[in-house]
Amino acid sequence: MMKARCMPAIRAFGQRIFKARESMILVVFILFCVLLGVIAPKFLTVRNITNVIRQFSMITIVAVGMTFVIITGGIDLSVGGIVAFVGVSTAWLLVAEHFPILLAIPIGILLGLLIGLVNGLLIVKIGLPPFIATLGMMQVSRGLVLALTKGYPIQPFPQDFLNIGQGAIWFIPIPILIMLAVVIIAHVFLSKTTVGRYIYYVGSNPVAANLSGINVKRILFIVYMLAGLTSGIAAVILVARLSSAQSSMALGWELDAIAAVVIGGASLSGGEGSIFGTLIGAAMMGVIRNALILLHVSVYWQNVVIGLVIIAAVAFDRLRQQRQVR
């Protein structure tokens, strides 16, 4: 009898461990880093690590916005397009219109927010599936970028602007600082505020959320706007880092962002995910790319490996869930 009574407690404890899927991913990530450090000692140099983090910092920022969207059970395919659109618009304001930096950047980011708002309108007001609405907006924003630039890169930029992507405070590159700020704010927002909690409710069961008095539409608007916002922030850093704004920038970023979120333990059916997990997911992809370079694997093989990692991460998770159910 005693034994039977203990079982639920043990099971619940097990669930808590499983629930912390992020900690699992973190362990895998650390093991991988250690292993890599042994094979390629160059990996564990401050210089290399700073480089790697700077490289995945922008994807991480985009993926933070994507995390909100995916937790509601949605998806945003337009984030790459938003990055390009905001990047080119900001560049154009700076270079062609000679706007001051402190005006051009907010306007650019606001444009990102605006596209997010349009996504929200299409999804909430018209009722389009998120996949379709954001697929459309991806094409629209990419098309606008081409129309605006006619394919030519926009440059040169004032040095103050370039510092956002290339400078450092003390020895930490500014993109990394911005990423850390975004990640911390987003984490607090998602895990400590009521709106953050509503995002989980909406993703877990929109019908029950509605019947519990939660304004589901408002939450959906918020998450798509946040995805636009974070894409806008990433866009500014990217342009400053590349010293030029091109129509082809951030190609395929939507997929990298989705991959980071999913590797980080979120479920595409909604209700699960965390900012911390997303950060690890993005870091994982960044480190793997770096590993392939350090190990002199051909660039052409990189995508194959990244693809396999995504599949392995999700498959692993699925298998674990199935075992739990049985």
Place this chain on the structure above:
Amino acid sequence: MDDTILRMKSISKSFPGVRALDDVSFEVRRGEVHAILGENGAGKSTLVKILSGAYRRDSGEIELDGHPVEIHNPSHAQSLGIAMIYQEFNLAPHLSVEANIFIGREPRRGPFAIIDQRAIHRQSQKLIKQLGVELDVTQRINTLNVCQQQITEIAKALSMKSHVVIMDEPTSALSESEILTLFSVIRRLKQEGLGIIYISHNLGEVFEIADRITVLRDGKKIDTQNAREVTPEEEVQKMVGRDIADMYAKREVPVGEVVLRVNGLSSGNMLRQISFELRSGEVVGIAGLLGSGRTELIRAIFGADRKERGTVEVVGYKHKINRIGDAIRGGIGLVPEDRKEQGLFLGMPLGPNISAASIRDVSYHGILDRKKERALAAKYVEELDIKIAGLEQLVLNLSGGNQQKTVLAKWLARSPQILLLDDPTRGIDVGAKQAIYRLIGELAATGVGIIFVSSELPEILGISDRILVMGSGQIKGEFSRAEATQEKIMSLATTSTMIACEQEPGSIAQEDNE
């Protein structure tokens, strides 16, 4: 010697930490309906899942037609002639009835083995006719109501030349008249010589349809008896293992002032000119068949659906109730029809499920206070005796009764003035039902006005102060507690010429936020 088709001998099955079945023997004869009774967790589902190939037994034997068999998996069970009709149907919603009946086993013809549509059509019609019902086999599943879908499932089982049909809570989503149709179908199956295993919580149904009844409790078989030789009361005692003095235990509570006024509520054909009042401390039962408009009425009062005309007023609240937000702020709570689909956040822990409607109370300027949230959840876990391993446990893993208590707790956390309960005891075990009746009584005693919708007349009669009977979207009549009887209610509820298993296409879940 005998006409026993299926014999299960000394079956045992353990899951980690639980002995789900302990030396259970069970048999089914040709042409009989053998009911299995038991509370949730008694082992009913485990037993039939071993039969259907979903679980493997640990020990014991299974004989089919006198030959020992091993059931490897669900499709093997099917090929042996054991068909399972699940609570959730396994139908392809976008295909027709006939396509579903023969799915994966389509008759072929010609050298290229083309699917023989004509044969499918002919044979499906024959099967449906065999069941004694009217159903257009070319209709798509998603245009059918639950009853018609179930008939499709049964026809499918029949088409597989099944000898044993297992029905797990087949009536949980059916209206009274649809249940009658199902029963006539079951009687046909008996005539055809099939053995039927019937699992239900509803004693009334079991006694109406079953030839023999086996009671399970805590994984052990209590006994098997002919249905004619036992009374429902005896069986309940065996199931629960203790005396139930008074199932409903109605508390007499002084009825107070009017708290809710519903005035001329109308919405298309679903609701027509509904007016009534609810007083504090009063339990108003709403009786009516599925599709009578009872769920629509509840949703309209809660502001979940748009109404065409009429008003809903909470006395003492300044606004008319037009949206869910108004209702909640006005002190109304809703326990919806389908707890899993509409009431719970299944993948989330218990705590957030309980606090879902009171997030403002457990936060400060938009920042969550987790300590407060846990305290709130813990309070209701204790008050409602929700059985859990810890507040972190996912609601997914709770039993039906504990899940329903969780939904109730979500609203109790807001100290509502008015509670709308839409069939709150559906599919939960006797013990949990009793707990919910007791809770309703306690809430009424503290002055909460309660509207209680149910498919089970005995419980409506048992706990209501006043009973409204609905049909065709109207209030057909009203009885006081003293004058109401099952017969009076049924005759009123069915006057709307409800022909069994007809119209009212299965719920079209059009939530406005999707």
